[in-house]
Amino acid sequence: MQLDVGNSSAKWRVVQGDTLLGRGSYREEDPVSREELLACCEQPDYIWVSSVASAEQDSALSRLLQERWNVEPWFARSEAxxxxxxxxxxxxxxxxxxxxxxxxxxxxxxxxxxxxxxxxxxxxxxxxxxxxxxxxxxxxxxxxxxxxxxxxxxxxxxxxxxxxxxxxxxxxxxxxxxxxxxxxxxxxxxxxxxxxxxxxxxxxxxxxxxxxxxxxxxxxxxxxxxxxxxxxxxxxxxxx
The missing domain is CATH 3.30.420.40 (ATPase, nucleotide binding domain)
Incomplete structure (x- = not known):
C-alpha cells in the first residue's frame, strides 16, 4: 500500500507488482473515506507514505494504519x-x-x-x-x-x-x-x-x-x- 498525503487530503493505491489493485482518497475528518481506506485490502506486505502534513497528522495516520493492519508505515524522506x-x-x-x-x-x-x-x-x-x-x-x-x-x-x-x-x-x-x-x-x-x-x-x-x-x-x-x-x-x- 502506498499513500501520498498532502496538506488537505491524501490519495492511496494498492499495487501488486505492476498491477493496480485499488485506489482512492482519504480525508482525516471524513468517516466514509476512512472506512474505504481501511477496507482497501486484507493485509498489505508494506505501507509506504509520502507526507507533507504535520507531525501530529502523520502520527495519527500511523496509529490508524497500525491498529488496522499491525504494519508500521515507512515515511519516505528527501535524500542527498x-x-x-x-x-x-x-x-x-x-x-x-x-x-x-x-x-x-x-x-x-x-x-x-x-x-x-x-x-x-x-x-x-x-x-x-x-x-x-x-x-x-x-x-x-x-x-x-x-x-x-x-x-x-x-x-x-x-x-x-x-x-x-x-x-x-x-x-x-x-x-x-x-x-x-x-x-x-x-x-x-x-x-x-x-x-x-x-x-x-x-x-x-x-x-x-x-x-x-x-x-x-x-x-x-x-x-x-x-x-x-x-x-x-x-x-x-x-x-x-
Missing amino acids: ETLGLRNSYTEPERMGVDRWLAMLAARERSRGRLCVVDAGSALTIDLVSAAGEHEGGYIIPGPDLMERALLLDTDRVRFSEASDYRLDPGCSTAQAVRHGIALAQVGAVRQALAEAGSELHLVLTGGGAAWLYDQLGRCGEFIPDLVLDGLQLQGELRAA
Missing part, C-alpha cells in the same frame, strides 16, 4: 542522492518529500533535462539537469491560498458569484480574482520555462495539473501518480 538524482539543498531532508519523489519518478521516465511541476495546495516547479542535478526550484501559493490571502487582506475585494479559472480578462470582481489567479499560475510555469534557458521536458502532476496542462496547450506530460511512482521507486530501493 537517490538513483542518480542529487539534491541541491544543504540539508536535503528539508526539501518537501513530494517534490523529491516527483523528480525521482520523472527522471526514471526521461533522462533529459526536466521541469517537474506539482500543482496542489502550493505550485512547485523544479528543474533537473540531464545529469541528475537538482538545479533549484520555485514554491508558489496555489489557487486556494492565493484567493484566501487576497480576501483576507483586502476589505473591498468581495464576491459571492461563481467564476471559473480562465485566462481572459475578468469583467466582474469574481472573474478578475479567479482569472488573475489563473494567469499567475500559468504565467509562473511559462516564466520558469523561459528562465531555464534551454529545451527541457515538462512533467506535471497534482490535483490542479490537469487544468494547468490544458492551459499550457497540453505540452509535456501529465502524470497523476508521479509522487506515488517515486515513492514506489524509493521504497523498493529501501526494501532491496
